[in-house]
Amino acid sequence: MRQSPGLLTHMRRCCAAALIAAISSLGTLSPVRAQQPPNGAVLVTTIDGVIGVSATRQITQAIQRADELHATALVLRLDTPGGLVSSTREIIKAMNGASVPVIVYVAPSGARAASAGTYITYAAHIAAMAPGTNIGAATPIEMGGGSPLPLRQNDQQKNEKPAASSPSDSAHERKVINDAVAMIRSLAQLRGRNAEWAEKAVRDAATLTADEAQKQGVVDVVAASLAELLAKIDGRKVTIGGTERVLATKDAPVTAFDPDWRTRALSVISDPNIAFILLMIGFYGLIFEFWSPGMFAPGVIGGICLLLAFIGLSTLPVHYGALALLLLGIALMVGEAFTPGTAVLGIGGLAAFVAGAVFLFEGPDADMAIAISLPLIFGAAAAMALLLFGLVAMALKARKREPAAGAEQMIGMPAEVVHWSGKSGQVRVHGEIWAAHGERPLKRGDRAVIRAREGLTLIVDPS
Secondary structure, three states: OOOOHHHHHHHHHHHHHHHHHHHHHHHHHHHHHHOOOOOOOEEEEEEEOOEOHHHHHHHHHHHHHHHHOOOOEEEEEEEEOOEEHHHHHHHHHHHHOOOOOEEEEEOOOOOEEEOHHHHHHHHOOEEEEOOOOEEEOOOOOOOOOOOOOOOOHHHHHHOOOOOOOOOOOOHHHHHHHHHHHHHHHHHHHHHOOOHHHHHHHHHOOOEEEHHHHHHOOOOOEEOOOHHHHHHHHOOOEEEEOOEEEEOOOOOOOEEEOOOOHHHHHHHHHOOHHHHHHHHHHHHHHHHHHHHOOOOOHHHHHHHHHHHHHHHHHHOOOOOHHHHHHHHHHHHHHHHHHHOOOOOHHHHHHHHHHHHHHHOOOOOOOEOOOOOOOHHHHHHHHHHHHHHHHHHHHHHHHHHHOOOOOOHHHHOOOEEEEEEEEOOEEEEEEOOEEEEEEOOOOOOOOOEEEEEEEEOOEEEEEEO
8 A cells, every 4th residue: 555645744744843852852951950959958867876887987978968969068966975086087087078068966955975076076067066965075095994194284283282193194195195185176276166175175084065165165056956056057157178158057958867777787786785795696606506516597696696796896996805815715614514524614714704895895996985784794694604504513413313324224233034054144134135144153033133244244143
């Protein structure tokens, strides 16, 4: 069937018109995408707990996300007792290199920005606190110490009696504290905050309430809510990468930033108590698997928990001497369970286990006491002691029990003579006929008692 030339021409014109319209629409869409206005929202993320690897990961991701959204500002809602020095430095580097203003808001009421939190607050472009919060106590802690910190020279001159020197007043401690002072003073100078009090917070562990911090120029704003904070900082000037910006945060849309599942999982297993529990489950699982091969479940669960514990330990300031002491204690108690004796191995292992657990997280990277809960330590030690000495008691009781099977079980049992000739014959024991030998003459039907066994021959005496 042939089509008319007019119809073909009309179809060609329609296709050409559609193609031109599509090309035109593409041309008009591309400028719109390129000139799309920024989001303009305020991104908010919450840091609640110890400053560690997971907190570093969360803040870094939040800064990247705020940059991608062209956010007006990033608000870090902070409540921390402190954390790792290395993580704190990484967070400060990320905040100083951010392309969006970073606002640290110590909230809600009752929260604190202690130790590492003080440094992070000083590094913020805008520092704010909620009523009923506090900041300070930023002295680096030498683990295992608790000794007095070195005073500044002018402070010593004010005292009537100079502080007595102590072993902890060493060159290493002065170096650590002076380094911390230099860092927080540089942040104070960068953000125009009170550098004198910052040094006092490091050297003397000074603290301030929210109102006192605002009066002394430590923080910029005291606000009871996030909306009040955004309203108060609206119009303030901040410097980002050498460029001055004016904040436009009043009535800005607020977007919450939640950490991903990996960050949340890392936050859970990097908790000292969780890491310790995973470590114990891992060791117990492997011990039970070696004790009863073929069960598989204890070995699989123990192996997974042990690997998770190692991941958690890698994010914490582990004292490797204490870890070796902990492992030695477990090994000694396992040795006592397999070779019960005088309980010396068990008692020594229990003492080593408790000492290792107490000092496990006391590495030089912590600016606060990151430690395992003492009730958890003593609970785990008590459970191990009950298990250990329960096994020892069962083993000793089994040693005193008379044999229930085998050659030893027949010693002392009665036997009936079935046939006897000279010094040998046959006897019946438990319905079985055994070859027997004896030094005294016996006759059929006599009662005898089994004195010993040599192979398949019983040595008997007259009953």
